[in-house]
Amino acid sequence: MKVKTLCLLVLLLLPLTAYAQGLPTITLGVGEATEPGEVSTALQILMVLTILSVAPAILLMTTGFTRIVIVLSFVRQALGTQQAPSNQIVVGLSLFLTFFIMAPVFNQINEQALQPYLNQQITQDQALTEALKPMRQFMFSQVGEKDLQLLVDISKAPQPENQDDISLLTLIPAFVLSELKRAFQMGFLLFVPFLMIDMIVASILMAMGMMMLPPIIISLPFKILLFVLVDGWSLVIGSLVKSFG
Template identity: 55%
Template sequence: MPALLLVAGLLIALLMAHPAFAQAAAPGTGPVNPPGPGAVQASALNKALGQVSGDGKPLSLSLQILVLMSLLTVLPSLLLMMTSFTRIIIVLSILRQALGLQQTPPNQVLVGLSLFLTLFIMRPVIDQVNQTAITPYGQGQIPLEEGIKRSGDALHVFMVRQVRKTDLQLFSDIAHAPKFDKAEDIPFTILLPAYVTSELKTAFQIGFLIFLPFLIIDLVVATTLMSLGMMMLSPTIISMPFKLLLFVLVDGWALTMGSLAQSFG
């Protein structure tokens, strides 16, 4: 449990205190190495949640836990939007609709597939964060601020590599931000909405390509039934077995998962 709280504190602090997302710490509040195992958790919480009391003292432990638990309700959604999860879950949902299956696979299976494929795709980033930030911080080799910066840099590089320049320019113009000389200068306030918009656009493009062959099968079946005068028979009932047969013969799940993983290359 202390390790989970520490990781949660690091992730929250990443979103609050990364140089590209928020202002740097005020002078005079330099990094302090954790003095010992018992003080690591309290130090991380204090740093992550901030010293927001009026007299400059950190919040009490009960208030820190309350704020932390409140932020944890938002943190999973925010982190999922910063990874490959959005593109994957949308493509799999469109695939289910293209097959004509309403509840098969069920939502729990689709979410599970998306989570595991997200972990597979994000493994290089996770390994980089673990090697450069979490492990050194846990061993007391770097202060919390440096661990936050390194973690943010890893996510920042991944998101910049996937974002579209047009979407990035759109949100830069909306925010009236100056032109960025380097990709590292793009703040998360602009990069995050641009990244989500790019992921939605890419997901729908992939979904359209997946939907097209199944749509052709539906049209052929509907035309055949109409020419035979069987207008009272639903084309979906006849086309679904053919779509499932086609999907199985071409090893559709492997093609879909492999294409999604390679789309982040």
């Protein structure tokens, strides 16, 4: 009873102690701007916060992350191991492989845009322009001509004469579409050997009259064994990295 009373007194005295010490408070409000520069600064802050909220999606959609995570997900589905490896492992491995593949591009952005901007050698607009050049070059090296032409036709824009005439609003969706197409092509090739094992096991079980036994229970150890014997993870990761070359 004494302990409960002591705790209650502490909780009651905390606000009084904080008031006596003069702790700072935070207030939010909307005031009237006296100069146009204040409005411009507020709009810039709002734009930066908006960009930061969608920055992860922009970063993932303009790199090789899409292809990598889809192919690794296909590997798990083809093996039939349900949640092994888990989603966290698949996404984490995809992120680190993305950083590994995009390292030359990121280094080029750092040397040509970020460092000169931090050293006040170029302006903010020039830094943004220089940073986009390596990213555009990477996406152009991976995008398919048919996908790019499809987006140009949909946008009803004039036929571009060179790469500089293609805007990011057209390039990024075409790049993502190409990544999805390549990922599903690689996923199909991954499914073929495991599908053959499932068919062989299902045929043997039917021939033995064991139709009530699910074939996936029998084929799963054989698929894992095959994947381990051929060093499957090294083959998949090596093929993924080389596909960006």
